[in-house]
Amino acid sequence: MSKKPNIELSWDRIINYAYQEDRGLDSFRLTLTNNQQYKFYRLTYFPQKDEFDKFLDQFPKFIADEGNQTTRTIEQGRTEFQTPSFKWILIGMTVIASGLLINTLIDPDSGTTWPALGVIFTGILFYWTKVRRNN
Numbered sequence: 001m002s003k004k005p006n007i008e009l010s011w012d013r014i015i016n017y018a019y020q021e022d023r024g025l026d027s028f029r030l031t032l033t034n035n036q037q038y039k040f041y042r043l044t045y046f047p048q049k050d051e052f053d054k055f056l057d058q059f060p061k062f063i064a065d066e067g068n069q070t071t072r073t074i075e076q077g078r079t080e081f082q083t084p085s086f087k088w089i090l091i092g093m094t095v096i097a098s099g100l101l102i103n104t105l106i107d108p109d110s111g112t113t114w115p116a117l118g119v120i121f122t123g124i125l126f127y128w129t130k131v132r133r134n135n
Contacts, residue, residue, distance in 0.1 A: 007038070016077035017063075019056055021130070028056065031077060081130040090131060094124055 015031045028040045042052050063074045080086060097120045104112045 009038075011063075011074070014074050016075045017059065018077035018079050020079035020081065023126075026052070028052075029077070079130070079133075081127065081133075087131055090124070090127055094128075097121060097124055 009030070009032070013032045015033055017031070018029045020027045020029070024043060024045050026042045026044055028042075030038045032038075042048070042050075060076075097117070100112050100120070101117055103110050104114070104117060
């Protein structure tokens with residue numbers, strides 16, 4: 001519970017929202033008409049008894065209901081994983097990892113182990129799924 005006072009936002013001030021899952025930290029972001037953002041974070045390392053999942057499930061329904069009553073449409077925004085700069089970084093990581101794989105295939109004594117390559121490619125695959133989600 002926060003000791004800060006509650007903030008009331010009218011639906012017509014919200015431009016978009018974005019929900020982003022990551023390992024251990026989920027976030028929900030609202031962007032307002034003046035480009036101000038409100039971000040809500042939730043640690044997911046341990047099970048929590050809160051209504052965050054229920055909120056995430058019901059928020060698009062609230063938007064649909066309010067969309068019939070207001071002139072502004074609230075869109076689903078991009079996550080940090082879906083930005084062009086993150087995609088370029090991920091492409092670079094994929095090229096480097098592919099180079100390590102090719103080097104290991106050509107020279108098995110190169111020092112790169114197969115378990116290390118497995119971990120690297122699993123991480124890259126995880127983030128590619130995040131980039132592709134909701135596109």
